[in-house]
Amino acid sequence: MAFDAFGDFRMTGHTVVLTGGAQNIGAGIAKTLVGAGAKLMIADLNGEKAKATAADIAKETGGECLGMACDVTKADQIDAVVGATVKAFGGISTLVNNVGWGGRHDDPTAISDEDFIASYKLNTISAYRMSMACLPYLKLAKNATITNSGSMSSAAAAYDILAYGTAKAALNQMMISLAHLLAKQVRVNSVLIGTVLTPGYADAGIDEAMQEKLKNPDNLVGRAGSPEDVANAFLYFCSPASRWVSGQIVNVHGGGNVVRLFN
Numbered sequence: 001m002a003f004d005a006f007g008d009f010r011m012t013g014h015t016v017v018l019t020g021g022a023q024n025i026g027a028g029i030a031k032t033l034v035g036a037g038a039k040l041m042i043a044d045l046n047g048e049k050a051k052a053t054a055a056d057i058a059k060e061t062g063g064e065c066l067g068m069a070c071d072v073t074k075a076d077q078i079d080a081v082v083g084a085t086v087k088a089f090g091g092i093s094t095l096v097n098n099v100g101w102g103g104r105h106d107d108p109t110a111i112s113d114e115d116f117i118a119s120y121k122l123n124t125i126s127a128y129r130m131s132m133a134c135l136p137y138l139k140l141a142k143n144a145t146i147t148n149s150g151s152m153s154s155a156a157a158a159y160d161i162l163a164y165g166t167a168k169a170a171l172n173q174m175m176i177s178l179a180h181l182l183a184k185q186v187r188v189n190s191v192l193i194g195t196v197l198t199p200g201y202a203d204a205g206i207d208e209a210m211q212e213k214l215k216n217p218d219n220l221v222g223r224a225g226s227p228e229d230v231a232n233a234f235l236y237f238c239s240p241a242s243r244w245v246s247g248q249i250v251n252v253h254g255g256g257n258v259v260r261l262f263n
């Protein structure tokens with residue numbers, strides 16, 4: 001048989017929990033992983049939308065995809081997702097912690113303790129709780145991985161989304177610590193995502209003029225990203241293609257924002 005260079009990217013035999021996959025980036029990752037052969041559970045605050053998206057993905061790919069309601073900031077709801085996924089698919093080999101978001105804070109002196117705590121709960125602690133809940137099953141699986149949706153704002157100046165950028169920076173550190181603590185059992189990595197224009201931008205207080213500007217950000221590729229652009233990096237980290245890679249970050253952001261000193 002001819003050598004198959006794409007064979008290591010196949011997700012056949014993998015069973016995935018993916019959080020926040022009812023729309024946008026999470027839905028793009030879900031479609032790519034199911035398209036590659038994984039069985040996947042979308043866990044999202046919006047249970048109806050999660051189910052509808054999962055049904056669309058199953059139809060489009062011919063694969064297995066389910067959806068259910070889950071608030072990832074609630075431990076009992078996390079446990080329910082783990083139980084339902086194991087019941088449906090027989091185990092969990094792969095976790096994608098994709099949930100996250102944050103508000104805009106134009107005044108860096110006016111971020112409340114509550115803003116920071118809410119951002120940590122959603123962007124950082126939820127990923128830890130979900131990782132720990134899946135861990136007993138990950139330890140039993142071949143090619144077990146945890147991959148997080150990180151943000152460019154965790155590694156670059158993010159003064160107007162400070163609480164979010166801070167929580168995502170903590171997620172990077174958590175990824176590296178877990179990769180070491182779970183060495184030889186579970187590979188743990190993060191994708192630092194750049195600008196992918198979604199309805200979440202309006203929710204975060206970014207006005208239409210700024211959203212228009214962000215369609216053509218000053219990055220090396222010269223455009224904003226799409227969920228599909230981002231999903232390919234997740235396929236690499238979740239599949240056996242990255243079997244010698246753990247504790248790593250890849251930036252998927254069009255080459256980042258260009259910093260110019262003289263014009």
Ligand SMILES: NC(=O)c1ccc[n+]([C@@H]2O[C@H](COP(=O)([O-])OP(=O)(O)OC[C@H]3O[C@@H](n4cnc5c(N)ncnc54)[C@H](O)[C@@H]3O)[C@@H](O)[C@H]2O)c1
Pocket residue numbers: 019020021022023024025026043044045046070071072073098099100101102122149150151152192193194195196197198199200
């Ligand atoms: N869009 C971007 O430009 C961008 C840039 C960098 C990083 N990211 C990161 O990528 C990930 C996905 O971003 P997106 O733009 O697709 O987000 P989005 O807001 O469009 O979608 C997030 C999904 O998560 C769900 N969700 C929200 N709170 C939840 C909770 N408590 N429990 C369970 N589900 C919940 C929502 O219902 C929604 O379906 C996030 O972690 C985000 O921080 C996005």
